[in-house]
Amino acid sequence: MAIGRSVPMLDAPARVTGTVDYMINLRLPDMLVGKVVRSQSPHAKLLKVDVSQALHVPGVVAILTGPDLGANALYGASIKDQAVVALDRVRYVGEPIAAIAAESMDAAEEAAMLLDIEYEELPAVFDALEAVQTGAPILHEKYTDNIFIHSKLRHSDMETAFAEADEIFEDVFTSPLAQQSSLEPHVTAARWEGDHLTVWTGSQAPFMVRRVLSEILGIPQESVRIIVPPLGGAYGGKGHIRIEPLVAVMARKTGGRPVKFVLSRAEEFVTVTKHAASITLKTGVKRDGTFTARQVTIYWNGGAYADASPLLVPQGMVRSVGPYRIPAVRVDSYGIYTNLPPAGAYRGAMSSQATWAYESQMDIIARRMGWDPLEFRLKNLYVSGDRFATGETLHDVHFIECLQAAAGAMPAGPSPEVNKEKKVGRGYGVMMKSTVSTSKSQARVKLDDSGVATLFTSTVEMGQGAHTAMAQITAGALDIPFEQVRVVGPDTSVTPFDSTTSASRSTNMMGNAVLAAGAAMKRRLIDLAGPLLEIPGEELRAEGGRVLTKDASISYADILKRNGLPSLEELGEYSTALTMDPETGQGISTPHWHQGAGAAEVEVDTETGKITILRYAAASFAGRVVNPRLAQLQNDGNVIFGLGPALMEEMALDGGQVTNPNLADYPIPSIRDVPLELISVCIESEEGELHGIGEMTLPPVAPAIANAVEDAVGVRIKDLPITAEKVLHALQERLKP
């Protein structure tokens, strides 16, 4: 059986020999290089953008500026507020003002320096809480309070519920601006042939890119072709729309010559970020250890343009409540404009910020009330059949198993303390994450008369092993050896529709589309085999690459050959369309709730504040594991990725300018940061549904560590990242009389 085996990734040899063809390797005949000229002001009117000098630089082919744009120059997931290049105003340092296509990067850089740009500075605001104050600078005139979206969840009467509480806790938790930092930057190339556009891009959502480009350019979607090679990491940063509009519009000015843009590391930091967030949690509890009510107020710093935030802020709302039975819930989730680069998804999107808040507060409550943090969680975690704050009934719920698996992987009793300066503590975290509520995946399976099956899919391979898992599911669905499956895509002119490769949705959504295509293919094969075997179709089954009964059988390949068919194709589809009431948040928010947990044991040096992770154990609910090794890499990878926002990642800003836009000053986890002992497990269920696991063990990391730090030394950090400085400062504060 192909499903459940740790087969190597389909292109594993290419991955160890450096021959994977990422976007950066793309070379096209007559290809030009592109460079973006960016705003140096956080907020200004553009008085002048003069390109005349720059156009004279030898090797410069074309320069794109605002006046080149057509009527549909604005785009955005639902609020179209962002221009392909700035029109008459810039709203963040790094915003594209012009793009240059040239024969060489030297020429493009020389031209960039000769662009004559004049600004009239406007007041700017960078903090979301300041941006909503009266009198704050307004970024977009239509939104005078800078709030571009307000998502509401209203479940039961809050006043009554808080009145029933014995204790009420109110805390504010913050997460800073961060950057996805895939080692491969954003790279996009575009070429026009007449009215037809081909775009090669490192994108998680090729069909979204196709639709948006067709809208901006005023051409049919069929005239836009999007090709996506394997990605060198994405983590949400290549989701939605990034540099594709700029590159496609630039390429329209080059007389048919293709142009390729490769962003520098510094440009990455102004292209997409993780939402900085401030979350206030007010929670009512009874002395018997149950909850009465929770009120959540979240300010998501969306940056200067709404971008994907109108899709993410409502998700952040349902992701902020937590996995515990709370009868009354109210959430206000605000998306705020500020003069910072636009924010988007960052692995564990919105859940990481939300889990940081609710899992930190769990320990604050437990400690103050004198309860064991683990027991307090186990007592209140949702189980199957419970109703969530949206009113939806929860199915296939395994939070308790996840938490017990993580906690159970810790040795009995805490580790001994090495000396009196170094204290050891333990902490836990659990997370509950929705996936995309309304989306569609299609898969086309082609079987040829040699018995080889080809899966055509628009799922993006970005290192998670999705193509390998899909090949395994294809092999499982057709019941043929894994080695007989090929995977093609994404290429929107060849592979069928898929909404996006994000939110850990692909294994489930595309997986089910593949299963549907496989089932249809088996039915076709049985229909075709019946006359050949002279046995009625209802007595036949498809198994092991053959259609058979107990007496007779024929291989798939022979069925095709004897019917004179070179190949057969079947399309499978899987979709969900769920809605919530916009005023109350009541309804169904997700086809599946992702579930994960973590347990951390840390050592804190009380003289320096330094935190060492001695042990970390993580568990995610997978339903049914397709490839154990790839699943383990996802689980481990999430924990390691999660150490970044937990302990070190924070974009530093000065007047809206990112001052650490490089991997020297913006640290990401190295091999030395990995816990001395790291264990991860996948929880499976009897139902055996296929579920994604791309994020589940990430959001618990930061609160589990903060909880372990408090367990060790008695100080509570509420603002990420949990640096040694903050811990030491908190220790010193505690000693003050």
Add this chain to the structure above:
Amino acid sequence: MILIVNGGSYQVQGGARTLLEVLRDDLGLMGTKEGCGVGMCGACTVLVDGRPFSSCHLLAAQAAGKEIVTIEGLQRNGNLHPVQQAFLEHGAFQCAYCTPGFVLMTVALLAENPSPEDDEIREYLSGNLCRCGSYQNIVEAVKAARRK
């Protein structure tokens, strides 16, 4: 100037160009990747006279006349180098953008120290970043490779 890469000699233009640019743009050796551009991530690691260097941080001229080995120079007769084989068998990668750098760094480590302990492996590889977080499998792969 002459660059000696993977056993072959190549006449290339020098100037203020990094070894990374020359390898990729002039010699078409696409296995070497730029990650951070400032010598912090190790994705562009190559061996120069057997020692690992970030090729984004080295002028091509500084490597002139020396033996340069890139990821393309490890295979023999079409067979994977033992380190590559170990990485493959232990699934020591996800997106694999960083993998050529890790493989070459491991080759250098094992040349210096044929039987490194866990902490020596972690120390030696600490200048190479894997954002996907495949570090545990990488350590296992290095341990497997040291036995070969």
